[in-house]
Amino acid sequence: MQDYRGVALCTPVSRDYARYSTRATPWFVGRVLRDLLAGSGLKKSDVDGLAVASFSLAPDTVVTLCEYFAMEPRWLEALPFGGASGLLAIQKAARAVQCGDAEVVACMGGDTSAPGNFRELVSDFSTFTRDAGYPYGAAGPNGVFALITQHYMDKHGVSRSDFARLCVAQRYNANHYSGALLGHKTLSEEEYLSAPEIASPLHLFDCVMPCAGGEGLLVMSTERARNLNLAYVEIAALGQMFNAYSSDAIQTRTGAAAIAPDLYNQAGIGPRDVDIVQTYDDYPAMSLMQLEDLKICSAGKAAQFLRERVTTYDGEDIPHNTSGGQLSVGQAGAAAGFLGLVEAVRQLTEQAAGNQVLGAKTALVSGYGMVNYDRGLCSAAGIFKSGKA
Amino acid sequence: MSGLPPTNRTQQGSELALQSDNELMLQVCDHCNTVLYPPRELCSRCLEENLSWRPVNARGTLLAHVELARSFEDWFSERTPWLLVTVRLQEGVSLICHAHASITRVQTSDSSKPVSVHVSICKDAGGSGVLVAMPESAAGEKFASLEAALGWPVAEDFGGRAV
Ligand SMILES: [Zn+2]
Numbered sequence: 001m002q003d004y005r006g007v008a009l010c011t012p013v014s015r016d017y018a019r020y021s022t023r024a025t026p027w028f029v030g031r032v033l034r035d036l037l038a039g040s041g042l043k044k045s046d047v048d049g050l051a052v053a054s055f056s057l058a059p060d061t062v063v064t065l066c067e068y069f070a071m072e073p074r075w076l077e078a079l080p081f082g083g084a085s086g087l088l089a090i091q092k093a094a095r096a097v098q099c100g101d102a103e104v105v106a107c108m109g110g111d112t113s114a115p116g117n118f119r120e121l122v123s124d125f126s127t128f129t130r131d132a133g134y135p136y137g138a139a140g141p142n143g144v145f146a147l148i149t150q151h152y153m154d155k156h157g158v159s160r161s162d163f164a165r166l167c168v169a170q171r172y173n174a175n176h177y178s179g180a181l182l183g184h185k186t187l188s189e190e191e192y193l194s195a196p197e198i199a200s201p202l203h204l205f206d207c208v209m210p211c212a213g214g215e216g217l218l219v220m221s222t223e224r225a226r227n228l229n230l231a232y233v234e235i236a237a238l239g240q241m242f243n244a245y246s247s248d249a250i251q252t253r254t255g256a257a258a259i260a261p262d263l264y265n266q267a268g269i270g271p272r273d274v275d276i277v278q279t280y281d282d283y284p285a286m287s288l289m290q291l292e293d294l295k296i297c298s299a300g301k302a303a304q305f306l307r308e309r310v311t312t313y314d315g316e317d318i319p320h321n322t323s324g325g326q327l328s329v330g331q332a333g334a335a336a337g338f339l340g341l342v343e344a345v346r347q348l349t350e351q352a353a354g355n356q357v358l359g360a361k362t363a364l365v366s367g368y369g370m371v372n373y374d375r376g377l378c379s380a381a382g383i384f385k386s387g388k389a
Numbered sequence: 390m391s392g393l394p395p396t397n398r399t400q401q402g403s404e405l406a407l408q409s410d411n412e413l414m415l416q417v418c419d420h421c422n423t424v425l426y427p428p429r430e431l432c433s434r435c436l437e438e439n440l441s442w443r444p445v446n447a448r449g450t451l452l453a454h455v456e457l458a459r460s461f462e463d464w465f466s467e468r469t470p471w472l473l474v475t476v477r478l479q480e481g482v483s484l485i486c487h488a489h490a491s492i493t494r495v496q497t498s499d500s501s502k503p504v505s506v507h508v509s510i511c512k513d514a515g516g517s518g519v520l521v522a523m524p525e526s527a528a529g530e531k532f533a534s535l536e537a538a539l540g541w542p543v544a545e546d547f548g549g550r551a552v
Binding site: 119131201 | 464474
């Protein structure tokens with residue numbers, strides 16, 4: 001497979017997070033675009049590609065956004081891939097840049113949130129959901145992930161205290177990241193354990209808070225980034241898998257497990273060489289699974305790993321979900337599929353503020369999502385390295 | 390009590406309600422005999438379109454059991470904790486089912502001793518067919534409704550859980 005040499009990721013943008021908003025989705029995407037331009041010094045006419053992920057954009061689409069934003073791009077991509085959207089966006093954008101189909105691609109995720117929106121989304125997420133998911137308790141993803149989590153806990157002897165370690169560390173990170181909706185509140189293990197039950201074994205702090213917000217970054221050539229004097233990140237490896245391990249009776253691993261060997265091969269490094277890790281934390285058990293799948297720890301040993309290692313941004317072991325992840329920042333629909341990626345670019349370009357990981361050069365980012373019936377179908381992962389400015 | 394459980398289904402999904410007598414019937418491909426779930430219009434394996442609802446082995450292995458404390462629908466919220474399980478059939482399909490209280494407290498961690506359950510189809514309060522996991526001893530029993538299958542007292546003015 002061809003590598004991703006010569007491609008730069010720059011200008012990480014995360015903004016406008018709110019529990020609820022009366023704004024429509026194009027507003028969130030447009031505000032991200034505004035910051036991408038302001039942060040890069042580019043004009044709208046310089047951006048000739050747009051890649052957009054959103055759950056709430058309808059009836060608008062990525063092409064109606066072109067008219068709304070008065071742009072005439074020659075390359076467009078829509079990404080209905082939930083938690084894998086960000087990594088899939090840059091994969092497509094990187095190839096477009098390498099092939100000359102586009103020079104500068106704005107990759108963005110944006111979603112609004114109004115009371116009732118989330119119920120509307122989950123009640124008819126897909127035909128399988130309509131027939132075989134929602135009628136069974138109408139709990140949305142909480143129901144499916146309660147089942148997956150319970151099975152994972154039983155299989156590997158994992159306790160709620162193990163999940164608490166992940167959630168408490170992430171909240172600590174969020175306490176140092178100004179964009180996190182829950183960043184103003186601390187979280188102790190005791191508070192985690194005594195939280196109200198949502199779908200046992202899941203309790204309040206295992207479930208993300210749906211919210212509004214936008215995330216984005218620019219993809220261009222490293223040459224262009226250098227000319228613009230932009231700090232950038234290079235793609236050392238990218239991989240993706242869909243509907244992986246479909247014969248597994250219940251999800252015990254994600255497609256990341258299938259991606260991992262080639263990922264490290266492409267990057268020419270091993271899991272020990274990674275400075276920071278961002279997993280897709282829609283539920284703690286899924287982050288534990290991704291840590292195992294990506295060989296950050298051995299299979300079934302993520303809980304033990306979390307017991308033994310410090311994962312806060314300022315810890316000496318392996319900083320994980322350095323902005324607090326969705327569990328503390330909020331889940332802004334499909335923009336959540338950009339959260340870990342955008343945060344990794346911020347970290348590797350030393351543009352993080354209160355939560356900067358000192359000396360981080362290499363980041364591993366994992367995306368996961370799209371529950372159709374009983375498991376997430378999308379997996380993507382990437383390894384990124386600080387570019388030479 | 391307000392409302393009904395979700396009634397929105399695809400055409401094929403609504404056919405689950407037509408499979409009477411509580412017997413577990415799922416779509417089976419006429420061409421390659423693959424058992425299919427959730428309901429669909431063509432066979433995932435061979436992509437042929439002729440599928441028939443046929444009886445399948447209703448004995449499955451319990452993989453996970455949870456208690457919902459919250460729901461997006463009032464009908465469930467008023468009846469929490471609501472029990473859900475994942476059951477794996479021999480035919481290689483996994484079923485998310487409503488569950489009878491007596492099977493959910495069994496530990497699933499001891500994989501050397503898999504827990505067997507029986508899956509039935511019942512009509513819920515909205516008239517839709519739904520899957521219900523019950524103890525194996527319930528195999529062959531008949532239930533007029535989901536509530537009956539779950540073992541709830543069904544009386545006209547029962548304040549809590551009757552229809
Ligand atoms: Zn077939």
